[in-house]
Amino acid sequence: MKWKEYPQNIKVRLITSFFNRAISSAVMPFMALFFAQHKGAVWAGVFLGMNVFIGFFSNLIGGYMSDRVRRKSMLIVTSSISALLFGLMTISLIPNEKWIGLFAVSYMAFMVSSSLGRPAMQAIIIDSTTADNRKAIYAIDYWLINLSIAIGTALGGLFYVHHQLLLFIILTCVSASLPIAFALWLQDTSTKQAVKKHQNPIFDLAASYKVALQDKPFVMAVVGSMCIFAAEFSLNSYIGVRLAEEFSPVYIGEFELGGVRMLSLLNIENTMLVVLLTFVVTKITDRYDKKKMLLVGLIFYGIGYTVLTSANIWYVLILFNFIGTIGELMYSPIANAEKSNMMPEDKRGSYSAFSGTSFSGADLLARTTLILGAFLAPSMMSVYIGIILLIGTFLLYGGLFVFQRENQNGKWKMRKSINP
Numbered sequence: 085m086k087w088k089e090y091p092q093n094i095k096v097r098l099i100t101s102f103f104n105r106a107i108s109s110a111v112m113p114f115m116a117l118f119f120a121q122h123k124g125a126v127w128a129g130v131f132l133g134m135n136v137f138i139g140f141f142s143n144l145i146g147g148y149m150s151d152r153v154r155r156k157s158m159l160i161v162t163s164s165i166s167a168l169l170f171g172l173m174t175i176s177l178i179p180n181e182k183w184i185g186l187f188a189v190s191y192m193a194f195m196v197s198s199s200l201g202r203p204a205m206q207a208i209i210i211d212s213t214t215a216d217n218r219k220a221i222y223a224i225d226y227w228l229i230n231l232s233i234a235i236g237t238a239l240g241g242l243f244y245v246h247h248q249l250l251l252f253i254i255l256t257c258v259s260a261s262l263p264i265a266f267a268l269w270l271q272d273t274s275t276k277q278a279v280k281k282h283q284n285p286i287f288d289l290a291a292s293y294k295v296a297l298q299d300k301p302f303v304m305a306v307v308g309s310m311c312i313f314a315a316e317f318s319l320n321s322y323i324g325v326r327l328a329e330e331f332s333p334v335y336i337g338e339f340e341l342g343g344v345r346m347l348s349l350l351n352i353e354n355t356m357l358v359v360l361l362t363f364v365v366t367k368i369t370d371r372y373d374k375k376k377m378l379l380v381g382l383i384f385y386g387i388g389y390t391v392l393t394s395a396n397i398w399y400v401l402i403l404f405n406f407i408g409t410i411g412e413l414m415y416s417p418i419a420n421a422e423k424s425n426m427m428p429e430d431k432r433g434s435y436s437a438f439s440g441t442s443f444s445g446a447d448l449l450a451r452t453t454l455i456l457g458a459f460l461a462p463s464m465m466s467v468y469i470g471i472i473l474l475i476g477t478f479l480l481y482g483g484l485f486v487f488q489r490e491n492q493n494g495k496w497k498m499r500k501s502i503n504p
Contacts, residue, residue, distance in 0.1 A: 090221070092269065096269045098225060103262065104259075106235050106258075109237050110236040110251065111251070111255065136447075138196060139199040143203060143437050146202060159201055160263050163259075163266060169193050170256045174253055176190065209225065209424070218421040219370075219418060225420075301487040302423070307479050308478070308483060309423075309446075309476070310443075310445035314446040315473055319389075323392055323393060324347045328347070330343070334398050349402070350402070358413065366413070380414060382481070387411075388409070390469055393469045394462035422484040423439060
């Protein structure tokens with residue numbers, strides 16, 4: 085599928101999401117450092133922890149709202165508020181004695197507004213695609229995600245320390261252009277909207293997610309994704325800490341490749357492979373049955389991250405990071421497309437928001453590896469990650485291809501054919 089053949093809403097969504105993620109990637113990795121420098125490490129940890137929970141609940145509310153109001157209106161409002169808040173963060177950096185209070189409040193409000201708009205952004209892809217072309221769209225979206233993160237992180241690394249104010253000015257200008265793009269080019273296509281079941285908005289919110297929770301195949305897919313993402317998230321938690329403490333430095337001339345640099349090299353390898361090979365791998369997997377490709381991809385992914393969890397030799401780390409990333413490129417577009425196919429037309433916002441909880445759950449699972457790693461040997465941690473990935477594979481494959489809804493009340497049964 086060529087770019088000129090994409091629906092207009094898909095083009096707008098992919099381009100605006102690229103810039104939106106680049107903005108976030110340029111500053112979010114440095115927020116812990118920023119607040120720790122100005123308010124102390126403990127304050128920074130508590131404040132950023134609060135923001136995780138605020139973002140989680142805002143995402144759920146955003147999913148509920150995006151099923152009941154026009155997605156275009158939702159995106160224009162939330163992106164306009166986000167741009168305004170980015171401007172306030174920029175203003176707070178201008179004085180010599182920075183207005184940290186204004187920056188912190190603006191940052192927290194920015195997390196709320198961006199989380200509110202995220203489900204609508206996700207639902208637009210489902211609204212504007214069909215089951216036939218959805219995988220191809222998710223492949224390019226996946227590619228753009230990694231490219232935007234790489235560019236945003238590079239910009240943040242270059243400008244944050246010595247040109248912090250300039251960085252925020254640039255990002256504010258880019259952020260302000262997003263609502264304009266939505267207003268000018270996003271088509272307000274009519275989609276079936278959810279019917280309000282309760283006058284009390286809290287009860288109605290709970291009822292909207294009750295439907296998703298009763299959809300057992302979808303819940304299986306979400307929980308399975310959470311287990312699978314946990315392995316990748318552990319790269320920058322347990323694996324990173326272990327490499328910093330245990331990796332024996334490798335010298336290339338006078339250049340020392342220590343544990344921290346090894347971790348950076350693995351992240352760079354992952355990003356470069358995604359940017360260079362996404363479309364190649366997708367073209368190859370399109371020739372074969374999607375069920376088999378999902379399983380093969382998950383096997384590659386599982387082998388890669390299971391070995392990465394305990395390996396300490398540089399070329400072993402690079403090789404199995406390669407294997408894990410290839411597996412990710414194989415399974416990810418298929419899994420995303422199939423999960424989207426499971427979402428009812430009038431509940432896509434809620435389902436998208438619920439699906440997003442897999443990332444929060446994976447982050448928490450990845451944090452447990454730090455605690456367990458203090459008591460278990462690296463080889464046992466590989467067994468632990470391997471078990472989580474095995475459970476995730478069973479749940480994801482089962483939810484996507486083995487079980488299906490029998491009716492709209494959420495009853496489910498096994499499919500007649502479960503062969504991959």
